[in-house]
Amino acid sequence: MLSKWMRFLLWQPFALMCRRFPLWPFRATITEPVEHVTCIRIDNLLTRLLSRFGGGYDYAVCYLVDGSLVIDTGFPWARRRLKKTLLEIGADRTVTTVVNTHYHEDHTGNNDLIAQICKVQILAHSDSIPEIRFPGELPWYRSFLFGPSKIAEIAPIGSTVDTKHLRFEVIHTPGHCPGHVCLFEPKKKWLFSGDLYIAADLDSQLRDADGPQWISSLESVLRLKPAWMFDAHGSIFAGEEVVEKQLQRKLDFLVTIRERVKQHATHGQTTQQLTRKVFDRRDLVGWLSFGDGWLSLITGSDFSRGNIVKSFLRNADTRPDSEN
Numbered sequence: 442m443l444s445k446w447m448r449f450l451l452w453q454p455f456a457l458m459c460r461r462f463p464l465w466p467f468r469a470t471i472t473e474p475v476e477h478v479t480c481i482r483i484d485n486l487l488t489r490l491l492s493r494f495g496g497g498y499d500y501a502v503c504y505l506v507d508g509s510l511v512i513d514t515g516f517p518w519a520r521r522r523l524k525k526t527l528l529e530i531g532a533d534r535t536v537t538t539v540v541n542t543h544y545h546e547d548h549t550g551n552n553d554l555i556a557q558i559c560k561v562q563i564l565a566h567s568d569s570i571p572e573i574r575f576p577g578e579l580p581w582y583r584s585f586l587f588g589p590s591k592i593a594e595i596a597p598i599g600s601t602v603d604t605k606h607l608r609f610e611v612i613h614t615p616g617h618c619p620g621h622v623c624l625f626e627p628k629k630k631w632l633f634s635g636d637l638y639i640a641a642d643l644d645s646q647l648r649d650a651d652g653p654q655w656i657s658s659l660e661s662v663l664r665l666k667p668a669w670m671f672d673a674h675g676s677i678f679a680g681e682e683v684v685e686k687q688l689q690r691k692l693d694f695l696v697t698i699r700e701r702v703k704q705h706a707t708h709g710q711t712t713q714q715l716t717r718k719v720f721d722r723r724d725l726v727g728w729l730s731f732g733d734g735w736l737s738l739i740t741g742s743d744f745s746r747g748n749i750v751k752s753f754l755r756n757a758d759t760r761p762d763s764e765n
């Protein structure tokens with residue numbers, strides 16, 4: 442109760458101030474990697490630094506496709522900058538649909554803003570809708586980094602999403618979290634991959650990650666043979682071979698973790714002990730974080746290697762024999 446009051450009395454004024462006057466001003470970078478795709482990156486010094494540390498990806502990338510479709514809406518602190526950018530490029534007159542690839546706050550944080558300035562329908566997988574409609578309280582560092590979301594109306598996504606020139610297939614790709622979707626345009630072979638990829642060897646995950654599902658999602662997306670991959674944290678890969686190589690690297694990374702979990706999972710050990718064996722990294726960060734990775738260290742174990750290891754233990758194939 443005390444922490445709730447502290448949050449109310451201290452956080453609310455801080456949040457209000459950050460919305461109007463961000464501590465570190467945000468800038469928007471707009472690129473057009475291919476005709477009909479506009480990539481809007483919003484970041485500042487802090488998110489750039491963290492991204493660099495985290496593996497070289499950006500925070501809050503929104504894609505505007507064919508003028509009318511916005512894929513992911515970024516984090517709430519980026520709101521003022523995003524509004525200015527959308528108005529500058531005239532998107533307020535053309536956008537009709539928003540798709541959230543999943544429910545994490547850095548992908549849904551400005552749904553309400555876009556609903557205010559454009560006449561849009563916001564869509565997400567039905568498994569994501571409860572989390573988007575009724576978001577839980579975020580850990581402090583995520584509130585600090587991304588800001589508090591406001592809730593907007595949202596509807597379940599169908600099997601396709603149309604724009605003037607394009608028709609996207611909605612591919613259900615759980616694993617990063619439940620209800621994750623990718624959008625695939627079969628004629629152009631474009632894949633808007635949300636957080637399916639992020640970085641090939643990102644070892645720390647949130648509690649909602651599911652390794653076995655992630656592996657099957659990657660396998661099904663690989664079968665589509667995408668020629669472009671637009672990642673929700675800014676990496677853009679062009680060329681069938683290049684995309685395949687990146688997706689395969691991610692798949693191999695997860696399969697290796699699965700195999701190491703299978704190899705080392707025995708009874709009588711904690712997740713922490715198992716995680717240390719699975720990753721077997723004897724460096725300073727590993728030592729300081731009890732083998733759980735630097736992200737675990739700075740996020741109070743919210744992101745951790747242990748979460749992905751645990752998700753493989755839920756699978757009968759990987760659990761120690763006597764539990765099968």
Ligand SMILES: [Zn+2]
Nearest residue numbers: 543545617636
């Ligand atoms: Zn995510």
